[in-house]
Each structure stands twice: as structure tokens, then as C-alpha cells.
Amino acid sequence: xxxxxxxxxxxxxxxxxxxxxxxxxxxxxxxxxxxxxxxxxxxxxxxxxxxxxxxxxxxxxxxxxxxxxxxxxxxxxxxxxxxxxxxxxxxxxxxxxxxxxxxxxxxxxxxxxxxxxxxxxxxxxxxxxxxxxxxxxxxxxxxxxxxxxxxxxxxxxxxxxxxxxxxxxxxxxxxx
Numbered sequence: 001x002x003x004x005x006x007x008x009x010x011x012x013x014x015x016x017x018x019x020x021x022x023x024x025x026x027x028x029x030x031x032x033x034x035x036x037x038x039x040x041x042x043x044x045x046x047x048x049x050x051x052x053x054x055x056x057x058x059x060x061x062x063x064x065x066x067x068x069x070x071x072x073x074x075x076x077x078x079x080x081x082x083x084x085x086x087x088x089x090x091x092x093x094x095x096x097x098x099x100x101x102x103x104x105x106x107x108x109x110x111x112x113x114x115x116x117x118x119x120x121x122x123x124x125x126x127x128x129x130x131x132x133x134x135x136x137x138x139x140x141x142x143x144x145x146x147x148x149x150x151x152x153x154x155x156x157x158x159x160x161x162x163x164x165x166x167x168x169x170x171x172x173x174x175x176x
Contacts, residue, residue: 001109001112001113001115001116002112002115002116003108003109003112005111005112005115006047006115007039007040007043007111007114007115007118008108008111008112008115010039010042010043010046010047010159010162011036011039011043011111013158013162014039014042014043014155014158014159014162015039017154017155017157017158017161018154019153019154019155019158020152020154020155020158022154023152023153023154023155024038024039024152024155027144027148027152030148031144031147031148033143033144033147034061034064034068035107036064036068036107036110036111036114037057037060037061037064037114037143038140038143038152038155039111039155040060040111040114041057041136041139041140041142041143042136042139042140042155042156042159043159044118044119044135044139045132045134045135045136045137045138045139045140045159046132046135046136046159046160046162047162048118049130049132049135050119050135050139051135051138051139052119052138052139052142053119054142056119057142057143059117059119060114060117060119063113063114063117064110064113064114067106067109067110067113068110071106071109072103072106072107072110075099075102075103075106076103078099079096079099079100079103082095082096082099083096132160133156133160136156136159136160137151137156140152140155140156
């Protein structure tokens with residue numbers, strides 16, 4: 001499994017863009033959306049020009065579900081639980097920072113898992129679809145599956161503008 005890959009670097013760039021973090025965290029909190037899978041949907045459409053099928057999303061989601069539920073979410077819960085306690089005991093700040101770093105690494109591993117399972121089938125351009133905006137929107141809408149009618153426009157704009165810029169910022173749902 002390659003932990004440093006084009007999907008991870010794309011995610012770093014996109015998540016750092018204005019408004020993206022807030023959109024992703026809102027979808028995570030209100031609709032239990034897996035932010036890593038959301039970013040994968042954007043990457044598949046923007047960078048690979050690939051329209052994902054429901055079966056792709058189900059397979060990818062199932063492949064990372066145990067990791068997300070037993071590693072990522074418990075680390076997130078621990079980090080959040082410590083946050084209000086830091087005011088009373090500043091020594092907890094360092095523990096919270098270490099947990100946040102572990103959570104980020106766990107999310108990076110989840111992204112490596114998704115990248116390794118990337119559907120290798122034909123791209124949407126093979127079927128005549130080449131508009132990345134249409135593909136990103138379709139992939140995200142498929143993932144959201146009616147949980148909300150509003151698409152994350154900042155994420156979509158950032159994904160379409162990312163275009164292989166490398167990835168220098170920090171990403172993760174560890175901000176809240």
C-alpha cells in the first residue's frame with residue numbers, strides 16, 4: 001500500500017482550499033459522510049475523469065468500513081473528548097496533539113486503502129463524458145445518495161482547480 005500517492009496529495013491541496021474543510025466536516029457531522037470517500041469521489045472525477053458506479057462506492061466503502069469504525073472514529077472521539085479538558089489541564093494539550101497526529105495518519109492509511117482499491121475500469125471519457133465538473137458532481141451526488149440536496153460547492157471548485165499541484169497543506173477531519 002502506497003501511503004504517499006497522487007490521491008493523498010490531491011486531498012491535501014483540496015482540503016486546504018477555502019471553505020472545503022467546513023463543508024466536509026458539516027457533511028461528516030450531519031450526514032455521517034466519510035470525508036476520505038468524499039475526497040475520493042472528487043479525485044476520481046477531477047483527475048481520472050472517471051464516473052464511479054454505485055457498486056464501486058459500495059465496494060470501496062465496505063473495504064474501509066472496519067478501519068474507519070475501529071480506528072479513525074475512536075481516535076476522533078478521543079481527540080474531541082480531550083478538547084474541553086485542555087482548559088483545566090494544559091498537559092492534556094500534548095496528548096491531544098499526539099492523538100490528532102495519529103488520527104491524521106489513520107486517515108492517510110484509509111486513503112491509501114482507497115487508492116489501492118481504485119476501480120481500474122474504463123473512464124467516463126471512454127463513454128464520451130469528458131467534463132470533469134459533471135463527473136465530480138455525479139460522483140459526489142452518488143455518494144451523498146439523497147442525504148442532502150446541496151452539493152459541497154467549495155470542494156467541487158477546489159477539486160476542479162487542484163490539477164496535480166502536489167500537496168503541501170495538512171488535511172484531515174482533525175480540525176474540530
